[in-house]
Amino acid sequence: MINILKHIKRTKFWLIVIDYLIYPIYHFIWSYIINFNGKLLYFLWSLKNKEFFSLNNNDKLIVDPSDESKKISSKILEETKLFIENSKKEILSKEYSEKMSKTSLADGEKPYRISIYEKLSDNLKKEIVQFASSEKLVTTASEYMKVFPILTRVQVYYNIPRKEAPLRGAMFWHKDGFGFKNLDFFMCVTDVDENNGPFYCLEKKINAGIFKSFDYFFKKTGERNKVNLENFEKKFKANEILEFKGKSGKAIFLDSFSTFHRGGFCKEKERIMLRFCYQTHDAICDELDSNQDYFSFDFSTTKNNTRDIFKKYLFFKKPPIFLKFLKKQLIKFYYLVEHRYKI
Ligand SMILES: [Fe+2]
Numbered sequence: 001m002i003n004i005l006k007h008i009k010r011t012k013f014w015l016i017v018i019d020y021l022i023y024p025i026y027h028f029i030w031s032y033i034i035n036f037n038g039k040l041l042y043f044l045w046s047l048k049n050k051e052f053f054s055l056n057n058n059d060k061l062i063v064d065p066s067d068e069s070k071k072i073s074s075k076i077l078e079e080t081k082l083f084i085e086n087s088k089k090e091i092l093s094k095e096y097s098e099k100m101s102k103t104s105l106a107d108g109e110k111p112y113r114i115s116i117y118e119k120l121s122d123n124l125k126k127e128i129v130q131f132a133s134s135e136k137l138v139t140t141a142s143e144y145m146k147v148f149p150i151l152t153r154v155q156v157y158y159n160i161p162r163k164e165a166p167l168r169g170a171m172f173w174h175k176d177g178f179g180f181k182n183l184d185f186f187m188c189v190t191d192v193d194e195n196n197g198p199f200y201c202l203e204k205k206i207n208a209g210i211f212k213s214f215d216y217f218f219k220k221t222g223e224r225n226k227v228n229l230e231n232f233e234k235k236f237k238a239n240e241i242l243e244f245k246g247k248s249g250k251a252i253f254l255d256s257f258s259t260f261h262r263g264g265f266c267k268e269k270e271r272i273m274l275r276f277c278y279q280t281h282d283a284i285c286d287e288l289d290s291n292q293d294y295f296s297f298d299f300s301t302t303k304n305n306t307r308d309i310f311k312k313y314l315f316f317k318k319p320p321i322f323l324k325f326l327k328k329q330l331i332k333f334y335y336l337v338e339h340r341y342k343i
Helices: 002-010 012-034 038-047 065-078 083-091 094-103 104-108 122-132 135-145 229-235 308-315 321-337
Strands: 061-062 114-115 150-158 183-188 197-204 211-216 240-244 251-254 273-281 298-302 340-342
Touching: 002 012, 012 038, 012 321, 012 340, 038 135, 061 240, 061 273, 065 122, 065 183, 065 273, 065 308, 083 094, 083 114, 083 150, 122 150, 122 298, 135 183, 135 251, 135 273, 197 251, 197 298, 211 229
Parallel strands: 211 340
Antiparallel strands: 061 251, 114 150, 150 273, 183 251, 183 273, 197 240
16 A cells, blocks of 8 residues: 555656645645634735735745845854854864764764854844844745744854765755745855855745655655755756855745755855744744743743734744644655655
8 A cells, every 4th residue: 555655656647636636725724724823914914015025936035135134244243253263163072063963963973063143142132033023024924925924943053164074964955844834044144155055955946845855865864855966966957956155144035845955065164144934833843832931032022022913923923732733743744645756
């Protein structure tokens, strides 16, 4: 039975079933039932015309540096000067490698990155969160997702080159398998070029991309659903791949659940990137399960001092109990029905 299913999932017929039946029906259920509140807020939010970046029916968009993004980047760079050498030492330390190998094999072998958001000043964190919750970025996410988003992650990561280390983890092609639809925002804090790892994704949107995957992927723990560069090239040609790099403040929006992507690795230089995740309450994300009175990424934002219904949702929306259990099943369902590219 499992073999028959596997065989069917590789056929063109199954592609049609996904495009014309499974995806539209599930999309409706996800939008209007699972995210009923988010849909309602989306309609209320879009009553007033707001400025946003249109993804033009794609699931990614590169945006040039703005005054605001340049200002935030330079402030981050200024503050990181105080501790960046220590952060580098920390990545290279034995303790850090041991700590990382407990959560991710790929990160533990030869660690190459560390979160530095925690080390920024409270003022700057507040400013970054204000940027993440600005009307333009929130509207961009809500217009893409067509439901009002929850800001689940605000990260600043520092990556360093590691000599003679193989490709690993997020450097392989993959989709982030934690939900149905989301919008990530990645912004270059340092300038990014060939030497400090551009970010790659497919240029065109794959219709119902969440339900399309590869026949083959790594089985090793921590490498699930990662596709190596050779196999990926059998299906997608080099000219179909978008390379994201550029000056400090340049950014890319992308739905990391539906589009294949991979992080570049630093050959010579280091890089610092800022990342925001706009998600929904059915996504698998630790932040959605924590229940503090303050916003994890800016302690000055609390449930008490946040009166606005949209901001309350953006910062503090938690999934109802039934969904906490259901969301893992939903992810299993996506894997179960996905079409597998033959390579
Ligand atoms: Fe990813």
